[in-house]
Amino acid sequence: xxxxxxxxxxxxxxxxxxxxxxxxxxxxxxxxxxxxxxxxxxxxxxxxxxxxxxxxxxxxxxxxxxxxxxxxxxxxxxxxxxxxxxxxxxxxxxxxxxxxxxxxxxxxxxxxxxxxxxxxxxxxxxxx
Amino acid sequence: xxxxxxxxxxxxxxxxxxxxxxxxxxxxxxxxxxxxxxxxxxxxxxxxxxxxxxxxxxxxxxxxxxxxxxxxxxxxxxxxxxxxxxxxxxxxxxxxxxxxxxxxxxxxxxxxxxxxxxxxxxxxxxxxxxxxxxxxxxxxxxxxxxxxxxxxxxxxxxxxxxxxxxxxxxxxxxxxxxxxxxxxxxxxxxxxxxxxxxxxxxxxxxxxxxxxxxxxxxxxxxxxxxxxxxxxxxxxxxxxxxxxxxxxxxxxxxxxxxxxxxxxxxxxxxxxxxxxxxxxxxxxxxxxxxxxxxxxxxxxxxxxxxxxxxxxxxxxxxxxxxxxxxxxxxxxxxxxxxxxxxxxxxxxxxxxxxxxxxxxxxxxxxxxxxxxxxxxxxxxxxxxxxxxxxxxxxxxxxxxxxxxxxxxxxxxxxxxxxxxxxxxxxxxxxxxxxxxxxxxxxxxxxxxxxxxxxxxxxxxxxxxxxxxxxxxxxxxxxxxxxxxxxxxxxxxxxxxxxxxxxxxxx
Numbered sequence: 284x285x286x287x288x289x290x291x292x293x294x295x296x297x298x299x300x301x302x303x304x305x306x307x308x309x310x311x312x313x314x315x316x317x318x319x320x321x322x323x324x325x326x327x328x329x330x331x332x333x334x335x336x337x338x339x340x341x342x343x344x345x346x347x348x349x350x351x352x353x354x355x356x357x358x359x360x361x362x363x364x365x366x367x368x369x370x371x372x373x374x375x376x377x378x379x380x381x382x383x384x385x386x387x388x389x390x391x392x393x394x395x396x397x398x399x400x401x402x403x404x405x406x407x408x409x410x411x
Numbered sequence: 412x413x414x415x416x417x418x419x420x421x422x423x424x425x426x427x428x429x430x431x432x433x434x435x436x437x438x439x440x441x442x443x444x445x446x447x448x449x450x451x452x453x454x455x456x457x458x459x460x461x462x463x464x465x466x467x468x469x470x471x472x473x474x475x476x477x478x479x480x481x482x483x484x485x486x487x488x489x490x491x492x493x494x495x496x497x498x499x500x501x502x503x504x505x506x507x508x509x510x511x512x513x514x515x516x517x518x519x520x521x522x523x524x525x526x527x528x529x530x531x532x533x534x535x536x537x538x539x540x541x542x543x544x545x546x547x548x549x550x551x552x553x554x555x556x557x558x559x560x561x562x563x564x565x566x567x568x569x570x571x572x573x574x575x576x577x578x579x580x581x582x583x584x585x586x587x588x589x590x591x592x593x594x595x596x597x598x599x600x601x602x603x604x605x606x607x608x609x610x611x612x613x614x615x616x617x618x619x620x621x622x623x624x625x626x627x628x629x630x631x632x633x634x635x636x637x638x639x640x641x642x643x644x645x646x647x648x649x650x651x652x653x654x655x656x657x658x659x660x661x662x663x664x665x666x667x668x669x670x671x672x673x674x675x676x677x678x679x680x681x682x683x684x685x686x687x688x689x690x691x692x693x694x695x696x697x698x699x700x701x702x703x704x705x706x707x708x709x710x711x712x713x714x715x716x717x718x719x720x721x722x723x724x725x726x727x728x729x730x731x732x733x734x735x736x737x738x739x740x741x742x743x744x745x746x747x748x749x750x751x752x753x754x755x756x757x758x759x760x761x762x763x764x765x766x767x768x769x770x771x772x773x774x775x776x777x778x779x780x781x782x783x784x785x786x787x788x789x790x791x792x793x794x795x796x797x798x799x800x801x802x803x804x805x806x807x808x809x810x811x812x813x814x815x816x817x818x819x820x821x822x823x824x825x826x827x828x829x830x831x832x833x834x835x836x837x838x839x840x841x842x843x844x845x846x847x848x849x850x851x852x853x854x855x856x857x858x859x860x861x862x863x864x865x866x867x868x869x870x871x872x873x874x875x876x877x878x879x880x881x882x883x884x885x886x887x888x889x890x891x892x893x894x895x896x897x898x899x900x901x902x903x904x905x906x907x908x909x910x911x912x913x914x915x916x917x
Contacts (some may be wrong), residue, residue, distance in 0.1 A: 309584075316573060329576055336584050343591045367590075370539055374583065377546045381576055384553055388569040395562030404566065 301342035308335030320401045322392065326385045333378045340367040340374075415459050416471040416484040416534055419494060422452055423527035427520045434516025441519030442509055448523055449502040452530075456498040460491035464907045468914075470536065483597060485536035488911030489745060492904075493533045493668050496749050500660045500756055501526045503886050507760050508653035510880035511767060513558045521558070522657070525551035529665045538586045538677065539596045541669060545582065545633065549575045552662050556650040567649030574642040578632030585625030589677070592618045601677050614685040623682070623689055626673055633666035636730060637700040640723045644711075647719035652763025655715060659722055660756030664748055667729050671744065674733060675915040683736055693734035698828050700727025705835030709842075712774050714762045717839060718755065721798070724832065725751045731829055732813040738912050740816025742905045747809030750897060754798045754806055757890025761791040764887055768879045777843055778850040786884060788847045790891040795840040797894035800833045805897040812905075 296303055312332025316325050344367040352362040393399055396407050426448030433440040463469055468487035475481070486494070505522070528547035535541050553575065557568035590596055593604035609616035628639070635643035643663075647655045674683075674693075683690045704724030711717035729751070732744025764787050765780065766772050781788040797804035800811075810829065817826035 313577075316577070322569065325573055329573055332577065333580055336580055336587065339584065339587050340590075343587065373539075373543060377543065377550075380550055381546070381572065384550060385569060385572050388553075388557055388565050388572065391557070391565040392562060392569065395565065408563070408566070 301338060301345070305335045305339040305342065308332070308338060322389050322399045322401060322404075323386075325401075326382060326389070329385070330378065330382060333374070337371045337374060340371045343367055413459070413462060413469055414471065415455065415462075416469065416486055417473060419452070419455055419459065419534060420527050420531045422455060423448060423523045423530065426451075427523035427527065430516050430523060431520040434520070438516065439514070441514075441516035442505070445519040445523055446502075446505055449498070449505050449526075452526065453495075453498040453502055456491075456494045456530075459486060460495045463488060463491040467910065482540045483536035483599075484534045485598070486534050487914065488908045489668070489671070489915070490533045492745060492749060492908070493665065494530055496752055497526060497529050497533065497661055497665070500752055501657065503889065504653055504657040504660070504756065504760070506882045507656065507763070507886045509882055510878075511651075511653050511763060511883060513560075513651050513653070518555075518558055521551050521554045525555060525657075525662075529661055532665050532669055536598050537596050538589065538598060538601065538673070542579065542583050542586060545579050545666070545669070548662065548665065549579055549633075552646075552658055555654045555658065556646050558654060559649065559651045561649075564649040564651070567645040571642040571646040574632060574639075578629045578639075580629070581625050581632070582629030585622045585627075585629060588618055588622035588625065592616075592622070598672075598677050602679050605678065606681070614682045619678075619682070620686055620689070623678055623686075624692070627670065627689075627692060630666050630670040630673070631696060634663050634670060634726050634730075635723055636696045636726060637703040637723050640700075640704070643723065644716045644719040647722070647759070648713060648715040652760065652766065656756050656759035656763060659718070659759050660752040663722060663726055664752045667726055667748060670730075671733050671741075675741075680736055680916055690734060690736065693730055694822070694825055697727045697731035697734050698825060700724060700730065701828055701832045702727075702835070705832065705839065708839040709835075711839075714766075714772055714774060714777070714843075715759065717774065717843075718758050718762065721836065721839065722751075722755055724835065725755070725798070728810065728813060728829065728832060731825055732809075732816065735813070735816045735820045735822060735825065736916065737816050737820050738916050739819055740813050741912055741916055742908060743809050743812025743814075743816055745908060746805065746812060746901050746904070750797075750805035750809045750894070753890055753897065754794050754894045757794045757887060757894060758791065758798070760883070760890065761787055761794060761887045764879050764883050765791070767883070774843060774846065778846045780847040787879075787887065790887045792844050792847065793891040794894055795844055797891075797898075799836045799840055803898040804895045805901065806894065808898050808901040812901075 308331055312328045312330070312335060315328025315331060319325055319328060344364040346361050346363050349361040349363045350358065352365040389399065392404070396404055398404055398407060426444060430441050430444050433444060459469070463486050468485065470483055470485045473482045473484065501522070525548055528544050528551055531544035532541055532548060535544060553568045553572045556571055557565050586596070589601055589605070592608040593601055595601055595604060605619055606613040609618050613619065632639040647659055650658065678689075701724050704720050704722070704727055708717050708720035708724065711720060725747070729744050729747050732740045732747060765777075765784060768784060768787070769776070769780070771777055771780065797806045800807040810833065814826055814829045817829055
């Protein structure tokens with residue numbers, strides 16, 4: 284890590300591009316969640332945000348020139364680390380459930396107020 | 412070493428599935444099954460806690476994989492206390508929810524899932540497993556908030572969902588940093604490995620500090636520390652009365668516990684000694700939360716929103732107890748964690764009881780309440796004064812320990828804010844108690860309107876979920892009695908807790 288810092292910002296970006304991608308996704312996701320008035324787009328932003336974290340974990344498991352971590356008679360190391368993959372599989376399931384619940388709530392909000400825009404929703408709700 | 416810990420999570424989860432399937436066969440079967448499961452959970456939690464307090468911490472490796480790879484469940488004195496609290500409060504709220512609603516088997520199934528998820532957060536010894544339980548608790552909490560039948564609760568639940576997910580995701584990101592640095596997710600292994608990561612830089616490395624920052628901020632959001640509390644008032648105020656009682660008592664409590672656990676078990680006090688910024692982060696969070704939460708509570712006109720902002724302020728106190736980092740303050744934080752759950756849960760249920768009987772949900776509608784509902788008003792006043800910190804109530808003892816701890820650590824500004832918090836709490840509860848006891852009901856025009864609707868009340872009450880039952884009164888009064896009586900139990904409790912505190916803060 285220290286070596287990479289000494290090598291200058293360009294090399295750092297080239298060798299750590301996955302991590303740059305991670306924080307780009309986190310930033311885009313956070314921006315969409317905050318800036319978009321549309322509730323569905325807020326949920327999409329939430330998904331992008333989570334995807335950034337998935338990429339972060341998966342990138343950490345990568346080993347240059349390594350194989351799939353399937354142990355058999357012909358398999359010789361090095362293997363990529365399987366644990367982050369398992370973790371992210373769990374996290375993806377969590378993300379899908381969250382999206383499902385969020386969309387369910389959005390359907391209810393639309394049925395109740397007839398809008399998906401956060402600012403219109405606020406006006407409608409201040410009336411009742 | 413016993414085989415019981417996994418059942419603490421498994422029992423509510425299995426019961427939840429049973430409730431759901433029983434609902435397919437026959438509706439309205441949810442409450443008896445949930446009550447049986449709640450009783451079972453309380454018995455189990457009590458037994459495990461008894462063993463932990465008499466024989467020391469216990470751990471269990473799930474599935475027979477050794478702890479470094481597998482998932483470990485660890486119960487020490489701190490987690491045992493919170494597990495018992497979760498079981499007891501969930502049973503109490505269940506008694507309240509029987510007539511207060513919401514009804515139907517899906518509600519009870521979600522309710523039990525939340526109990527299982529929260530218990531999981533408390534007893535797990537693995538940081539990723541904790542993330543999974545945080546999300547289980549989160550998802551079920553969003554669903555419970557949405558279980559009200561108004562549009563308001565759906566909007567509140569969606570807001571809670573988006574903000575809560577960001578919190579949990581930041582926690583996961585922090586866990587990712589710690590995992591990349593150390594290659595392990597087990598809390599005990601992590602705390603052993605963190606001091607030597609990044610070529611021996613350890614706590615001074617950006618990696619460890621970033622991991623802590625992400626985890627702490629993620630859990631701040633989940634605990635609703637100012638200014639990351641924005642989901643919380645609407646979620647508490649928009650959900651049905653039983654749900655706001657349950658969530659306010661347990662959800663933030665569990666995440667505050669998670670913050671204590673991660674800070675002290677994974678990062679250890681040595682980390683805070685090495686990195687001043689980490690302790691500053693906790694202290695600033697605590698101070699801002701205490702002051703801003705109280706100030707916002709004073710300015711609310713809706714009872715449930717006021718109680719919600721009061722929680723922001725009280726969790727600032729718990730955070731202060733952690734931030735001081737000495738044994739006295741940590742005992743105070745634990746006591747206040749348990750005490751706040753009982754007092755705030757009781758206050759929300761009392762507010763729900765009053766709203767069911769009279770329809771009063773605003774501060775000004777509480778005028779002259781003591782004449783209309785003497786018992787409910789009395790319980791509310793007792794709980795409010797316990798929260799303010801009038802001796803000998805549990806609220807006083809918790810704050811006292813935290814304040815003494817802050818003075819011992821010579822953190823004068825923090826100690827001053829903690830003492831000031833009593834006055835601030837009094838500011839928003841005193842005006843309510845004054846309205847309940849010293850004002851005439853008919854003094855204002857609003858109340859005349861309120862009495863006008865009183866004639867049609869039987870219909871309105873049925874629409875609201877029914878008359879307040881004896882069960883609802885009993886739960887509220889028991890909460891009020893406990894809030895006072897537990898104050899006397901704190902000294903023996905602190906003695907039982909001492910071995911755990913010695914381990915956490917040597």
